[in-house]
Amino acid sequence: MPAQPARADARRNRARILDAAAEVFNARGTEASTQDVARAAGVGIGTVFRHFPTKGDLLRAIVVRDVEELTAQIEALVTDGDPATAFFAFFTDMVARASSMRTIVRLLGESGADLQADKPLRLWRSTIEQLLAKARDAGAVRRDVGAEEVLALLLSTCQAAVSAGWDADLQQRTLGIIFDGLRIRPSP
Amino acid sequence: MPAQPARADARRNRARILDAAAEVFNARGTEASTQDVARAAGVGIGTVFRHFPTKGDLLRAIVVRDVEELTAQIEALVTDGDPATAFFAFFTDMVARASSMRTIVRLLGESGADLQADKPLRLWRSTIEQLLAKARDAGAVRRDVGAEEVLALLLSTCQAAVSAGWDADLQQRTLGIIFDGLRIRPSP
C-alpha cells in the first residue's frame, strides 16, 4: 500500500484515516486504540490496517506528513523571511502550534525517533539549520550556539507546551528567556 | 490504607513497594505492569493493591515521595547556599538527575498534575520560588522573570533530558543558553 494509492477512493480513505488518526492521537495520546481511529475516520478497522499494516506505521505516517508540511513552511521562511527575525518567528510559531501536533512532538521527542535516520526528519533538521545559519550570519544569534542545542530546546519547549498546556502568555515568557540567551549580548 | 500503616510489617511493605515501583517505572516507563512492580518488590500483587488501590495511586505516591525529598534538598540550599549560585546549581542538578526520576518528571510535566493542588507540590514550588527570590535579590537573575516561566523551563528541560536522553554535554549547552537568558545583562 503506497502512500498514494492508485484508486481515488483509496486515496481519499487514506487521507481520512490519517486526518482522523492525527486528531484522535492528538486528543487522547498515542495510546488511543486503532479501533477508535477507524471509528473516527468512519471506516472499518480492516481498512485502517490495509493502509497502515501496523499501528506504528500509522504513527510514523502522521509524523512524516506533519514533518513534511513543516519543512515546506520553514523552507519558505528560509527563502523569503527576514534573516534577523525569521528564526525566532519560526521557533515561536512551532511552539504555538505544538498542541495541535502532539503525536509528532511526542515521537520526535523520544530518543527512538532518531533525527538522523529518516529522510523527512533529516530534511526538516537541515532546513532548520539553514534558518539558524542565516540568523547567525545576520548577527541575530550568537555564533557559538550549535544546531544541536537549538533543536533540543525547540523540542523541549514544544513537548512541555503540549504536555503542560502552556498558554500563549507562558509561551511568550519562556521563549523570551530562551531567545535572550540565544541573542548576541551587547558587549559592555 | 494511610500513608503510614499501623503495623510495622505493613509499613515496611509499603516502602518496599514504593522503592520497587520507582525503579521499575523508571526503567521501563509508567506502562510497566503492576505485576512487575509486585515481583520487583518481592510481594504479591494483592499487597500492592492493598496499599495502593489503583495504579494511579501508586504513581502519585512515588511523585509525593520524590517531591518531598527534593523539597528537603532545595530547602537546604535556600538556607545554606550562596544566593548568587544556588539557584543555577539546583536547576543544573535537577536536570542531571531527571533521568533517574522519570516517573515524577513525566507526571509533573503533565497538565493533570496541577502544581497548585497537592500540598507537597505546592511546597516544592514555593521552595523553588524562595530560591529564585534569593537569586533575584542577589542580582543573579533578572527581576522581571517570574516563577511560573522558570518552573516551566525547568520541567521542560527535565522532560526533554529524560525523553531524548540528553548527555551531560548537551545538558550544559542548553542550560547555558537558558541561564544566559535568565541573567541580568550588563547594561551597555
Add this chain to the structure above:
Amino acid sequence: MPAQPARADARRNRARILDAAAEVFNARGTEASTQDVARAAGVGIGTVFRHFPTKGDLLRAIVVRDVEELTAQIEALVTDGDPATAFFAFFTDMVARASSMRTIVRLLGESGADLQADKPLRLWRSTIEQLLAKARDAGAVRRDVGAEEVLALLLSTCQAAVSAGWDADLQQRTLGIIFDGLRIRPSP
C-alpha cells in the same frame, strides 16, 4: 463459474490460479491466505473468488485436478504395467510424491472427503481397485486383502510421509513391511 469458462482469458486465469494455489498450499499448508494465492498467480484477489467462490472450492478444485492426473497415470499402469509389480510400483511412487501433493493428501485423508461421493474420487478409487485386482490375479497380493484396507494404508503412509517428512530410506523400510504383509506367504 464452470470449470471451463467460455472466454479464453478466463480459462487461462483459472489454470494459473489453480497452479499457484497448488504451489502455495503445498509450500505453506492449506492455511496460507487466499491473498497469497492471488499474488502468486499474479491476479487480483477478486479474480480468485470469481473463479472459486470459496476457499473450500479452490481446495476441492486442486484435489479434483490432481486426482484426475493421478487416475490417468494409474490407468496407464493398469493397461501397460506388469501385473505382478505395477501395484507396488504405484504405491511406492505415490508415497514418494506425496510431499509434492500435500493438499490433496491432507484433504483425502480427512473423513470429510468421502471417497464415495465425488466422481473423480470414485474413479480414482476404482482404478486403484483394478490395479489391485490384477496384482491379486497375478498372485502378487493375497486374495483376502480388500481394497478398503489397501486404500487406508496408502493414504495413511502418504499422510505420514508428508507430515512427518519421511526420507526415502524410511519410506522404503515402512513400505517394505507393508508390502510383505500384502504378499502371499510361501506356504511352508
Add this chain to the structure above:
Amino acid sequence: MPAQPARADARRNRARILDAAAEVFNARGTEASTQDVARAAGVGIGTVFRHFPTKGDLLRAIVVRDVEELTAQIEALVTDGDPATAFFAFFTDMVARASSMRTIVRLLGESGADLQADKPLRLWRSTIEQLLAKARDAGAVRRDVGAEEVLALLLSTCQAAVSAGWDADLQQRTLGIIFDGLRIRPSP
C-alpha cells in the same frame, strides 16, 4: 506457573482446563479457539492464559500429560505382558484409542514435535523400543525391523485412524497386514 500449582483451587483449575482443552481440541481440532477452551472449562480466558501463557504451551501440556499416561501403560506391558503378544496388543490398543487423542496424535505426527527433544517423548519412545526388543527376542518380530520404521507405522496408522475415522473393523484389517509384515515368516 508450575505444572503443580501450590494452591488447591489453582491445581483444580489447571486440571479442568487441561481436560476441557483435550476434549475441545479432540472434537474440533487444534484450531479451536482458546476462548472455547475457557468456556468449556468454565473459567475466564485470563485463567487459561495464566496457566498456559501460550496456546502452544497448552497444546504441549496436553501432549505431555497424555504421553506420560501412555508411557506408564506401556511400561506395565513391558514388565508384565507376554513378550510374544504384548507389542501387538499395545500397537492395536494405541490405534484404537487414537481418536480420543487427536491432539497428541496430530502433534506427534508433525515433524516439528521432535521425538528426540522432549524428555517425556524420549521416554515414551524408549519404552516402546523395549517392548519391541522383547518381541524380537521372543521371535515374534523380525530382527531386521528397526524402531524407527515401527514408530513411523504406528504414528501413521494412528493419524489415519483419527483423520479418516477408521472403524474397528478397518483398524483390524490394516493392522493385520502390517503385523503380518512384521512377523517372522516361516521359512519354506
Add this chain to the structure above:
DNA sequence: TATGAATGAGTCTTCATTCAT
C-alpha cells in the same frame, strides 16, 4: 494481613468474503 488466582474488557492483527470502480 498477605497472597496470588480469577476475571474479562480491551488491544493489535489476520483473513475470507463482498462490492464499487
Add this chain to the structure above:
DNA sequence: CATGAATGAAGACTCATTCAT
C-alpha cells in the same frame, strides 16, 4: 470480466482490579 479496496468477525494475548484462600 478483472481489480483491489472495504469490511468485520475472530483470534491470541495483556493487564488492572477483585476476591477466595
